[in-house]
Amino acid sequence: EAGVVQSPRYKIIEKKQPVAFWCNPISGHNTLYWYLQNLGQGPELLIRYENEEAVDDSQLPKDRFSAERLKGVDSTLKIQPAELGDSAVYLCASSLSGAASTDTQYFGPGTRLTVL
Amino acid sequence: DAKTTQPTSMDCAEGRAANLPCNHSTISGNEYVYWYRQIHSQGPQYIIHGLKNNETNEMASLIITEDRKSSTLILPHATLRDTAVYYCIVRVANSGNTPLVFGKGTRLSVIA
Numbered sequence: 030e031a032g033v034v035q036s037p038r039y040k041i042i043e044k045k046q047p048v049a050f051w052c053n054p055i056s057g058h059n060t061l062y063w064y065l066q067n068l069g070q071g072p073e074l075l076i077r078y079e080n081e082e083a084v085d086d087s088q089l090p091k092d093r094f095s096a097e098r099l100k101g102v103d104s105t106l107k108i109q110p111a112e113l114g115d116s117a118v119y120l121c122a123s124s125l126s127g128a129a130s131t132d133t134q135y136f137g138p139g140t141r142l143t144v145l
Numbered sequence: 146d147a148k149t150t151q152p153t154s155m156d157c158a159e160g161r162a163a164n165l166p167c168n169h170s171t172i173s174g175n176e177y178v179y180w181y182r183q184i185h186s187q188g189p190q191y192i193i194h195g196l197k198n199n200e201t202n203e204m205a206s207l208i209i210t211e212d213r214k215s216s217t218l219i220l221p222h223a224t225l226r227d228t229a230v231y232y233c234i235v236r237v238a239n240s241g242n243t244p245l246v247f248g249k250g251t252r253l254s255v256i257a
Contacts, residue, residue, distance in 0.1 A: 033188070071250055072189065122189075134189075134191070138187055139186075
């Protein structure tokens with residue numbers, strides 16, 4: 030079974046340019062997360078989806094970041110315009126829906142963004 | 146969620162047991178202890194979790210003190226592929242799909 034797929038793996042852009050990241054979660058996983066990981070730090074949540082609904086986007090900088098999960102499967106995270114401080118790894122994760130506290134989150138390999 | 150404290154880095158000789166400590170002195174009775182690890186250029190990977198009792202799976206063992214204020218992740222025979230950042234996370238039970246709150250973790254270097 031395929032894991033969480035993300036593309037591209039690496040992206041280099043100039044500041045003020047737009048950029049988009051794509052994530053395909055594990056089949057059957059209704060919950061999808063986008064995390065941001067700065068160098069030397071642990072991942073931090075940007076947004077969480079339950080099916081196609083964004084249920085936690087309090088940490089998403091809405092002035093420049095947007096996300097969508099139109100059919101409740103794949104998701105896209107966009108930055109427009111990108112700033113130097115956005116250079117980081119963007120991780121996507123998925124898990125089964127449910128109230129079980131033991132639901133495991135499965136992470137993709139991430140997209141490493143460099144803004145010049 | 147309760148915060149955790151971990152050493153910044155540790156070394157371990159290949160083939161020996163790696164014991165990674167974690168302090169979570171403010172943990173509540175309904176909070177689990179989770180461990181994830183992140184190998185270079187990969188996303189975090191689930192290792193193990195526990196509430197009160199010690200746990201063991203094919204990857205590691207988790208020892209939780211009786212007062213639950215600290216725990217130790219044990220990799221019984223560390224290999225070079227175990228070199229990674231290890232995160233100890235405390236998470237409320239029955240929290241469904243709430244996000245994981247990561248600290249900085251412990252960078253484990255397994256040395257040949």
